[in-house]
Amino acid sequence: MDLLTKDLLRLATVGSVDDGKSTLIGRLLVDTRQLFDDQLDAVVAASEKRGVGDLDLSFVTDGLRAEREQGITIDVAYRYATTPTRKFIIADCPGHVTYTRNMATGASSADLALVVLDVATGLKEQTRRHLCIAALLGVRAVIVAVNKMDAVGWSEVAYRGVVDEVDTLARELGFASATSIPVSALLGDNVVETSSNTPWYEGPSVLEALETSEAETWTTAASGARLPIQWVLRQPGGGRTYAGMINGEPLEIGATVVLLPQGVETTINALNFGGESLTSAPVGLAADVGLAAETDAGRGDLIATAPLPRVTNDFTATLCWFGDRPLETGQRLRLKHTTKSTPVRVEALTGLVDIETLRVRECAALDTNDIGLARLVTADPLVVDDYHVNRVTGSFVLIDDVTNATVAAGMVGHASFL
Amino acid sequence: MELSLQTPRATDHLDVLESHALFIMREVVAECERPVLLFSGGKDSAVLLHLAVKAFAPQRLPFAVMHVDTGQNFPEVLAFRDRAVARVGAKLVVASVQASIDQGRVRDPGPMGSRNRLQSVTLLDAITTHGFDAAFGGARRDEDKARAKERVLSFRNAFGQWDPRAQRPELWQLYQGKVNPGEHVRAFPLSDWTELDVWQYIAREEMDLPSIYFAHEREVLARDGMWLAVGEFVEPRPGENVETKTVRFRTVGDANCTGAVLSGATTLEAIIDEVAVANVSERGATRADDKFSETAMEDRKREGYF
Numbered sequence: 155m156d157l158l159t160k161d162l163l164r165l166a167t168v169g170s171v172d173d174g175k176s177t178l179i180g181r182l183l184v185d186t187r188q189l190f191d192d193q194l195d196a197v198v199a200a201s202e203k204r205g206v207g208d209l210d211l212s213f214v215t216d217g218l219r220a221e222r223e224q225g226i227t228i229d230v231a232y233r234y235a236t237t238p239t240r241k242f243i244i245a246d247c248p249g250h251v252t253y254t255r256n257m258a259t260g261a262s263s264a265d266l267a268l269v270v271l272d273v274a275t276g277l278k279e280q281t282r283r284h285l286c287i288a289a290l291l292g293v294r295a296v297i298v299a300v301n302k303m304d305a306v307g308w309s310e311v312a313y314r315g316v317v318d319e320v321d322t323l324a325r326e327l328g329f330a331s332a333t334s335i336p337v338s339a340l341l342g343d344n345v346v347e348t349s350s351n352t353p354w355y356e357g358p359s360v361l362e363a364l365e366t367s368e369a370e371t372w373t374t375a376a377s378g379a380r381l382p383i384q385w386v387l388r389q390p391g392g393g394r395t396y397a398g399m400i401n402g403e404p405l406e407i408g409a410t411v412v413l414l415p416q417g418v419e420t421t422i423n424a425l426n427f428g429g430e431s432l433t434s435a436p437v438g439l440a441a442d443v444g445l446a447a448e449t450d451a452g453r454g455d456l457i458a459t460a461p462l463p464r465v466t467n468d469f470t471a472t473l474c475w476f477g478d479r480p481l482e483t484g485q486r487l488r489l490k491h492t493t494k495s496t497p498v499r500v501e502a503l504t505g506l507v508d509i510e511t512l513r514v515r516e517c518a519a520l521d522t523n524d525i526g527l528a529r530l531v532t533a534d535p536l537v538v539d540d541y542h543v544n545r546v547t548g549s550f551v552l553i554d555d556v557t558n559a560t561v562a563a564g565m566v567g568h569a570s571f572l
Numbered sequence: 573m574e575l576s577l578q579t580p581r582a583t584d585h586l587d588v589l590e591s592h593a594l595f596i597m598r599e600v601v602a603e604c605e606r607p608v609l610l611f612s613g614g615k616d617s618a619v620l621l622h623l624a625v626k627a628f629a630p631q632r633l634p635f636a637v638m639h640v641d642t643g644q645n646f647p648e649v650l651a652f653r654d655r656a657v658a659r660v661g662a663k664l665v666v667a668s669v670q671a672s673i674d675q676g677r678v679r680d681p682g683p684m685g686s687r688n689r690l691q692s693v694t695l696l697d698a699i700t701t702h703g704f705d706a707a708f709g710g711a712r713r714d715e716d717k718a719r720a721k722e723r724v725l726s727f728r729n730a731f732g733q734w735d736p737r738a739q740r741p742e743l744w745q746l747y748q749g750k751v752n753p754g755e756h757v758r759a760f761p762l763s764d765w766t767e768l769d770v771w772q773y774i775a776r777e778e779m780d781l782p783s784i785y786f787a788h789e790r791e792v793l794a795r796d797g798m799w800l801a802v803g804e805f806v807e808p809r810p811g812e813n814v815e816t817k818t819v820r821f822r823t824v825g826d827a828n829c830t831g832a833v834l835s836g837a838t839t840l841e842a843i844i845d846e847v848a849v850a851n852v853s854e855r856g857a858t859r860a861d862d863k864f865s866e867t868a869m870e871d872r873k874r875e876g877y878f
């Protein structure tokens with residue numbers, strides 16, 4: 155069993171600006187009574203001040219001054235909701251193309267994507283981009299809220315048209331499941347309760363779909379156990395243990411493990427959490443482990459069980475580029491992978507993903523918010539799995555050496571749809 | 573596969589939040605040169621200290637604990653601070669707002685005035701003086717709409733400012749705390765915890781807390797829609813009535829701007845029951861300092877407030 159229990163669901167909202175993401179989240183929170191009275195009062199007051207009628211639900215999540223002034227979402231807002239069946243951590247992501255980096259931030263730890271789109275305008279380029287990023291980031295389940303149904307007279311034909319378009323894309327992107335729901339975020343139809351305005355629709359409301367979704371957690375992995383060492387702890391008797399979060403598979407006392415990149419095979423002879431000893435430890439636990447072999451292990455090394463990850467300093471990866479200036483072949487940056495940082499060089503840019511066609515084509519550079527493929531060479535060897543095998547050992551970020559800004563999200567290997 | 577902690581219990585969302593927090597603390601300590609833990613004596617910072625001990629057990633804490641002391645504390649909270657720090661054997665740094673006033677760094681708001689906003693200057697001065705490049709704070713995203721937007725590792729420039737329009741992307745659990753000299757990061761390991769999670773965790777871990785969190789009798793007066801404790805820092809103004817009520821505090825800030833709530837909850841279980849059905853937010857009920865404008869918290873964070 156995982157620590158990452160099914161009673162906690164992490165979801166990210168996805169969609170183009172103005173399609174109604176913030177309104178939908180606001181509606182979900184208000185109708186399931188997650189808001190306190192004073193928070194609701196503040197939303198009412200803010201709405202009145204800007205003369206937008208009695209209640210603009212998007213003010214529930216758009217909390218920054220610039221966001222309220224411009225009426226758009228700049229950065230992810232995290233919200234928390236609890237219903238009798240589940241706890242939800244909601245990352246309400248910005249839809250604007252300029253803030254794609256923030257959308258990726260919200261989606262990188264999500265188990266499920268809640269896609270919101272306007273029934274009148276259908277699937278916009280930005281929504282395609284976001285769905286593509288969500289798929290690349292390994293989100294497996296999507297719920298599609300086809301919004302503003304009130305504005306098209308609850309037309310089933312209009313709804314079906316959009317759903318066909320979305321289903322085709324979802325299939326291409328390889329999502330495990332995609333549930334579409336006709337909603338009005340503004341009026342609340344099919345958000346918490348199913349609506350009588352859509353008698354032709356027999357599926358669940360958005361809330362019901364969220365409560366019953368069998369989304370895989372973002373740490374679900376097909377690899378052996380992985381423990382990237384964060385920190386070395388000295389034990390009172392003179393021994394050492396290695397602290398880190400376990401993922402992939404649980405660990406237990408006596409298990410045969412390999413310390414990488416050294417390649418030392420040994421067994422686990424101690425397993426602790428917060429100073430208490432254990433006999434086995436589940437995925438997701440920030441544990442510390444002792445190794446039988448006398449070795450010189452430290453931060454950046456990795457303890458693994460079979461099937462083992464590979465040790466390499468030359469690999470291909472999928473990149474979401476967030477830098478202000480284009481990324482070009484030959485560029486040098488810093489790479490952070492698990493608990494290790496190392497200089498990296500872009501050996502070759504091998505392709506740019508065309509969001510419209512999902513085809514990879516040749517390119518000379520990656521512009522801000524482009525998704526591309528690259529061959530990277532690192533100064534120090536890394537211990538990696540392909541991203542679709544393990545999201546922890548398969549992910550990395552690229553960092554600008556001068557400003558320390560995070561300029562790219564990287565995934566080892568490439569998604570099956572590319 | 574069964575989870576077999578020595579004290580067997582089912583795993584739940586608290587275990588997820590706890591392990592995530594431990595992971596964050598270790599990353600910050602490994603990546604930064606001189607971290608410090610900001611400790612107010614409130615329940616969130618008590619949880620933070622408890623988690624820090626777990627993250628590095630059996631070693632001692634690899635960082636100091638800092639209290640930004642406004643000089644307007646509840647005495648029960650100061651007593652708790654000293655008790656908690658002594659128990660874990662941490663080094664305590666006290667950054668004093670009074671000292672900032674005496675040195676002319678900030679203007680004295682007078683004996684009854686609020687020192688809440690002055691804390692930013694004292695805090696930033698202390699961060700510079702001690703050369704801290706990372707500060708752990710107990711802030712949670714469910715507290716306020718500006719906090720709901722903040723990263724787990726929140727970058728501050730050389731002036732201590734937060735720029736909400738240019739936050740670093742924060743992907744997966746790849747926390748990135750590198751800064752240039754003079755800059756620092758605030759690290760919020762409790763980002764994804766709710767008020768209820770905090771109370772449930774305190775109960776589960778049987779933690780010690782300042783006594784003012786539990787219901788007790790106290791002289792209070794009604795001001796700005798809140799019950800303020802009458803004492804050294806709050807005296808009745810003409811027309812204000814002093815009454816004795818059974819109250820407890822949901823947050824502990826300065827004695828002159830933290831409101832009490834009417835409550836008979838004397839145990840953690842009773843508090844959890846109240847929190848689960850509360851209809852007013854923690855800050856809304858008890859913090860006068862957040863009420864000035866719609867984006868009061870954001871404005872103060874930009875200035876360097878924790």
Ligand SMILES: Nc1nc2c(ncn2[C@@H]2O[C@H](COP(=O)(O)OP(=O)(O)O)[C@@H](O)[C@H]2O)c(=O)[nH]1
Binds near residue numbers: 169226301303
């Ligand atoms: N008619 C109608 N308008 C909606 C609906 N949901 C949102 N809107 C409006 O669409 C606009 C954009 O909504 P908002 O939630 O800010 O979009 P976001 O940019 O995706 O977060 C606002 O004016 C909303 O009031 C809906 O269900 N029906």
